[in-house]
Amino acid sequence: MTPPEFKEQPLLLDVRNLTIRLNSAAGLVHAVEDVSFVLREGQTLGIVGESGSGKSVMARSLMNLLPRRSVAQRQGSVVLSGREISALSERELQKLRGAQVAMIFQDPMTALNPVLTICVQVSEPLQQHLGLSKQAARQRTIELLDAVGIPDAANRVDQYPHQLSGGMRQRVVIAIALACDPALLIADEPTTALDVTVQKQILDLLSRQQTQRRMGMLLITHDLGVVASRADIIAVMYAGRLVELAPATTLFSAMRHPYTEALFNSIPRISDPGHTRLQAIPGRPPQLHNSSPGCAFAPRCQYAQQRCHRETPPVVVAESSIETAKPTEHLHACFFPVAKSASGEAN
């Protein structure tokens, strides 16, 4: 398949045909199947999927963070700024992680070490990767805490994680991630554990930092609303596969995959009157233990036909890329893509 081309920016991340199978007590789990995409410098790619769609496994595998014993199979290539990740030694990877690529996880409570001060935790990558002295690292830490919106950073720096609220802890996690000016930031459900008001603050902070530092960002979430107004490109995953990928505006104005459409329609809207009947998707996401042929969404799909249950649809370029103004591509994996516009009014 051909990844979408954004001519303006140099390539940052090039993932091709990534397939990951994990060992589990119940057998082999097909966590990620043949996923390809590219990310250019300064771009945000939103990856949307439900739990079990493989989005987190995919994100972790980009930096080889999956426990070695649990990975049964890994195919495909991940090229970061021209270097193939799977060819690197553990030592070389260590140098990459935290310096060129940083990650933010869902739960800020467990991402921080409870017995170390904020200063020690933010300074660590500064001393490790940038070779700053303890004194310089401390100064830089205070600046970073300030940049991520922690009030009274000079005093907060000596506090422990338990003395901070959830939103503040996530800011500390972001400060650690930004410490070495990474080229790529992987944010895996960065706001799921937070309240809506704090969620907005954190997402705004990430967007601002990303623009300032011209980082590439992978924003992984289960919430279409989180990526809608913040991602340049949105990839939708279902059962380990990429089912649709398009620039955000194109995706919302002309979604092609029935799953994207169903997901979009099942979400309650603020703008709808009360007691509006929701268009629920029947059934539930599949287990990933067996690799039965056919489209994984077919059993829940209202448009499914015979062929969908027999063959796995390949990722293809949407034939009616109506957005002719932009040199972008709209990809989907469906034999019978939906044509009508599902969105329309704003939320």
Next chain:
Amino acid sequence: MSDKPVQTSPLQLRDRGDIVLRIEHLSVNFRAGKQTVQAVSDLSLDVARGETLGLVGESGCGKSTVGRAIMQLPPPTAGKVLFQGQDLGLLSGEALRQTRTALQMIFQDPISSLNPRRKVRDIVAEGLQIWGRPSQQARVREVMEAVGLDPDAVADRRPHQFSGGQCQRICIARSLALDPDVLICDEPVSALDVSVQAQILNLLEDMKQRYQLTMVFVAHNLAVVRNVSDRVAVMYLGKLCEIGDTGSVYARPAHPYTRALLASIPDMNPLSRHQQDGLPLLHGDLPSPANPPSGCRFRTRCPNAQSLCAEKEPLMQAVRQTVQNDPQSKATVEVSDHFVACHFPL
């Protein structure tokens, strides 16, 4: 702040014959070490028959505690919970347990609220067995079918064989078995997959019609609450800040906190990205409920706060609106069923 809570006049309580649940001046305190945390402070609201009341707010605002206090789990520190005119706080032991069968609850995590060692059939039938209700088998079949579970296929299985959505259906079946009047739902869909949430929300709506339920729906997702509720109550740090008809509250929020909450909802429109910064934003985090701010509890984060807000706690008042026909006139009318506790309502 003085130890005695300021007695707000519960303007928002309605004088109607069909009030099923009435909460007056409810306070719930918890001990946390040497401190006392006021989880709920002087909260009054009511729910009419067949109505769904949505209870929203950030985590730690006391919304779940209200749900539990209604069930007397644990009993409130102060205030009354009246169920069909009966003060639940005055009942004890057997009488409370008897009355409480009419109030049922479902919880956020459907998997951990089911006993993993029991069969689905026994889980759903437990209430019926305890109370020795007649024709238990038939009732179990009926409620299981009502929630979309095939009794023949699932009755002998155990919870671990089901997905989260299915487990929530089992929880709903269990709560309906005793034919309750009131269903209290504490974040019933927030642990579920996005694609399954709509199924459960539709199911709750169907069950409400079929069994003539009155519902209290506690949730942090404002879009979900918009969909299910007739009235909505917004809580902040244990206090009620705004209550009223859902359409009115969402269309014209009168409390700065409600407006900020609504503005925080992620926008589904990708074209709106450049407009976002214009919206009022809430700064900072929730203050500690052990040591709430004086006066209005929201004032520390409120963009409109003035000195009065720190001195005096705002009382609940009816929301007023300028007369629509005549934009020139300064005359205002009270909006029916919309109340706000703010010195400077929007």
